[in-house]
Amino acid sequence: MLRLLKRNRRTTSEYIFDNINILLMIFICFITLYPIWYVIVNSLNEGMDAMKGGIYWWPREFTLDNYKAVLSNEGILTSFGVTVAKTIIGTISHVFFTAMVAYALSRKDLRGRNIYMFVGIVTMFFSGGLIPYFLLLRDIGLLNNFLVYIIPALFNFFHLIIFVSFFRELPTSLEEAAKIDGASDLKIFFKVVIPLSMPVIATIALFQGVYQWNDYFAGVIFVNDADLQPIQTYLYKVVAESSSNQMMVNAPSGVAAKSLTSQSLKLATMVITTLPIVLVYPFLQKYFVKGMLIGSVKG
Structure with missing residues (x-):
């Protein structure tokens, strides 16, 4: 004692x-x-x-x-609605699109998997710059378009790495059993992989949700229509005294x-x-x- x-x-x-x-x-x-x-x-x-x-x-x-x-200002109420819409739609679409790409890259039988991963890693450190990016969005008709908040944000390679690391740890026996029962790859993804991946889905959804809510840059550079600008862009204008x-x-x-x-x-x-x-x-x-x-x- x-x-x-x-x-x-x-x-x-x-x-x-x-x-x-x-x-x-x-x-x-x-x-x-x-x-x-x-x-x-x-x-x-x-x-x-x-x-x-x-x-x-x-x-x-x-x-x-x-x-x-x-x-009482209608502008801030409209911007708040835009922010809520783009946060919900952008987060859901980003999670499922990135998860589908990550699931494919986590399969060892995918041809060229290492090449795709290498190219993706390069894009994490190097980009074409703002001007080529602006010209690209202009040419595909995304300027002054609500989809400018959604389509460019569908994919993030860092989030893909997190998804791939999680998918690789899932038991392969579950997928093999599903294939024996005649399930396709798409059905395996939605019926087997997604239900088992809720922790990582919640994580990526939080990452993307915070990003979508706080993003003001897209509204400043790519959107001139005040009715399509998010609340953070509205805050930027207020701080700039306009x-x-x-x-x-x-x-x-x-x-x-x-x-x-x-x-x-x-x-x-x-x-x-x-x-x-x-x-x-x-x-x-x-x-x-x-x-x-x-x-x-x-x-």
């Missing part, structure tokens, strides 16, 4: 080390979360009063006028326009555009870690 107590008793150096780690983690959490809290607090404060500064922890003059002005002044002019009745500033509207727009993914991400973060480990260790 005495030996056990001695083993469980921490030394002074271990105690100091643990407390330093705790303090360090608290500090890292603070510097990570405080900027988000600062944006939220100032977005809930009256705009003219916020320009005086000195607001760090709580709103000095609480108001929801900033959010009323932002949400839309915030218009929201101040078109403030709804009941909102004191004098209390609105371009800065307060920017902060409120930032909160609205980022809040959904910020709320969802912590609950799904474990899938990111699991996705990075899939296929790395064989049982």
Whole structure:
């Protein structure tokens, strides 16, 4: 018993080390979360009063006028709908298309499999550049088209590698039994492989869903139609002050326009555009870690 107590008793150096780690983690959490809290607090404060500064922890003059002005703008509601649509459609199509390609490349009897993998790896490090990419999308008619968010994002080679690593670990006896029963490769993929691959599918869906939600670049470069631009592109315009002044002019009745500033509207727009993914991400973060480990260790 005495030996056990001695083993469980921490030394002074271990105690100091643990407390330093705790303090360090608290500090890292603070510097990570405080900027988000600062944006939220100032977005809930009256705009003219916020320009005086000195607001760090709580709103000095609480108001929801900033959010009323932002949400009353039809542009942000339309952009929000575009973002939701492209996130759902883009994620589902990306997962199934990449999974089908990965399933084919995971088969050892596929001719030229090593060549395809080599070419895919090269594309991870080298690209043709933005101008050839723009010209390509223009020639196939994707400019100012909702499909510009979907078709170019159907495939990602890094996600394919994760899929391939997972598919290679599936028991081959299951596929052999399905083939004996007369199942085709397509039926095996949907009836056998997909049900067994839900962990990796959830991982890739989360990767792609976060990307689709946060992507603003496609809307800036390839879409000029305001009705087809996602909410992150709308946020980009607000930050660039091309839309915030218009929201101040078109403030709804009941909102004191004098209390609105371009800065307060920017902060409120930032909160609205980022809040959904910020709320969802912590609950799904474990899938990111699991996705990075899939296929790395064989049982």
